[in-house]
Amino acid sequence: MKLLHLYHDIMNLYGDYANVLAMQRILQNSGETVEVDKLSLGCEARLDQYDFIFIGSGTERNQKVVLEDIRRFRDDLKRCMDGGKVMLFTGNSFELLGKTVTDADGRVYDGLGLFGFTSEEQNKTRMTADAVFGCGFLDSELVGFVNKCSRCRGIEEPLFEVKLGLGNCDNDKGEGVRAENLFGTHLTGPVLMKNPHFLIYLASLILNRAPSEDGMEFVKAGFEVTLSELKKRMEKENN
Amino acid sequence: MKRFFTILICKLLRFVGGLLGKGSSLPGQVALKLCPDILSRVELPEYIIAVTGSNGKTSTVEMIAHILQKNGKTVAWNREGSNQIEGVTTLVLSSATLGGKVRSDVLLIESDERFARYTFRYIKPTHYVITNLYRDQLTRNGHPEWVYDAIADSIHDGTRLILNADDPLVSRFGAGKEDVIWFGADRLSSDTDTLESAYNDGAYCPVCKAPMTYSSYHYNHIGHFACTKCGYKRHDTDYAITAVDLDRGVMEIDGKYRISLALKSLYNIYNILAAYTVARVVGVDGEKIAAEMGDYVLKNGRVITFTLGKRKGTLLTSKHENSISYDQSLRVARDYKEGCDVLIIVDAVSRKYFTSDVSWLWDIDFDMLDSPNVGEIVLAGKYVNDLAARFDYTGIPKDRIKLFADIPEAVDHLENGGERYIYAITCFSDKAKFLARVKEDQ
Ligand SMILES: [Zn+2]
Secondary structure (H helix, E strand, O other): OOEEEEOOOOOOOOOOOOOHHHHHHHHHHOOOOOOEEEEEEOOOHHHOOEEEEOOOOOOOOHHHHHHHHHHHHHHHHHHHOOOOOOEEEEHHHHHOOOOOOOOOOOOOOOOOOOOOEEEEEOOOEEEEHHHHHHOOOOOOOOOEEEEEOEEEEEEOOOOOEEOOOOOOOOOEEEOOOOOOOEEEEOOOHHHHHHHHHHHHHHHHHHHOOOOOOOOHHHHHHHHHHHHHHHHHHHHHOOO | HHHHHHHHHHHHHHHHHHHHOOOOOOHHHHHHHHHOOOHHEEHHHHEEEEOOOOOOOHHHHHHHHHHHHHHOEEEEEOOOOOOOOHHHHHHHHHOOOOOOOOOOOOOEEOOOOOOOHHHOOOOOOOEEEEEOOOOOOHHHHOOHHHHHHHOOOOOOOOOOOEEEEEOHHHHHHHOOOOEEEEEEEEOOOEEEEEOHHHOOOOEEEOOOOOEEEEEEEEEEOEEEEEEEEOOOOOOOOOOOEEEEEEOOOOEEEOOOOOEEEEOHHHHHHHHHHHHHHHHHHHHOOOOHHHHHHOOOOOOOEEEEEEEOOEEEEEEEEEEOOOOOHHHHHHHHOOOOOOOOEEEEOOOOOOOOOOOOOOOOHOOOOHHOOOOEEEEEEEOOOOOOHHHHHHHHHOOOOOEEEEEEEOOOHHHHHOOOOOOOOEEEEEEEHHHHHHHHEEOOOO
């Protein structure tokens, strides 16, 4: 199987690269031979030959640089999305998929237009928060962290339901975006490492069968500890 | 009259607070309420030196104060934990006469990089040292470029910048300025030709975003960089580390001043260089600075030697959510030729605010511990599973790693586990839990 870590050196701000490691490991443990390509600005790539495509978070400036570069993949990405390819976009990389991104100075950049939503950045306050998100297709909540300066408007079918943390904009209870097997979320960093059940779900979509759960003891135990810490936090905030 | 009363009240509150052992931000907070522009109403000394950056500012400020005081200057400076505007206000007003004149030769301010823009609205530094900009507490700071923008807002005309030439993001503050004072390291024997880091924040030019190349890496993305497109590159230095021998614990500045090191880390030598640079700028002779810095042991408790049963060790206080600070500590353990065991504790991510985010573990280059100098690795604390998962993706053999959620159990295990030297690596937020179980050397 082939995995693609796209913009691996410029969109890798919060340990996002570990998502690819986690996917590589679970597929290998499930008996697959796995190859990982790390590509970046200006590289040739045939997206359709990959079984999984990942892009992580970057600074606002780096995201704009990537936005210019990724345009050449617009139609390929659209075909991949419509064809049900498993793809994950963490942090502000998923804003690339929308209609426009407006920076803090008000400059408007065209997005890839795979979705109709718009993103608007500001440079006054960093919006950061620990997160607990509910998810319809998983047995358990997701944990993680959101670190952004933007608001996304116009997402009708969000990926997650916010129980703790930040939604797509303001008091929005929806977070992220999904179409077919394309998953976009403002959760930053090693989302799949922190949420083994989400990793298992994505791997099962790639494999068309249940993956092996061998060697996942630490990540599973780590998830339980974080979830219980965050639930304690939620109780404190509700009181 | 208003100034007189505000200063008086600040001094009184500071005195009472001192008796109660309270922090130093409240008096300044009250003073700012009473007279919001109080800082622009006091008469400041000839030198106002501000220090900011992700890592090492507390140590650098302590060393600057030490050198200047030993050379007959009076210095008003803020100690750890009071580097926002309230703390700085307390510092200034409690060092001032009731007539509103700060009595020292030098006002030395450690400034929080995110809040400098507020502090320096009223107190314009004559010199502004920026040590480095790394991934640091990103759950609050966002990312280094976000902090860059915040610091850029705090730089005003008439302030001379003192910049680390080896940090590509910090160097950008000097673009278009003629009077910058640059410090940095020449190519050192410990340098590498390739990057040693779990990530690369020097991959792209901070100015034009084209790829960068390095002729030499000092550590992580700190080194001699050059953009492949726009001409942005490391600036020549005014004050430089010309040689270093970490094994023997000696550094050389400007080709002539040799300083023996109490702490053998690259980190430490940069802090010493920054302090040296400031002291030179204030007019202290290089020979005298070197004499004062020789074997200087920091008083701020970042490095503590201890005894545990029959074993000896050093606590290297690092910062959670700050991978380069961890990398520096790991490098010390890796290079310890006599051989050591390593303890790493992640129990509370922060002491100041809540987060359970451990993404930063993936930015730390734990593979450094895959070294013949390192024996057992003990991982401990509430987030021991996340540490274990991270180590699962290093090349370190599993049988060398021991896991304990409970910190006392981890310490007991070490006490009964051989005689090698111990390096304990953890954060301010967790170090007390460790120190409670060992005997600190005096
Ligand atoms: Zn450039």
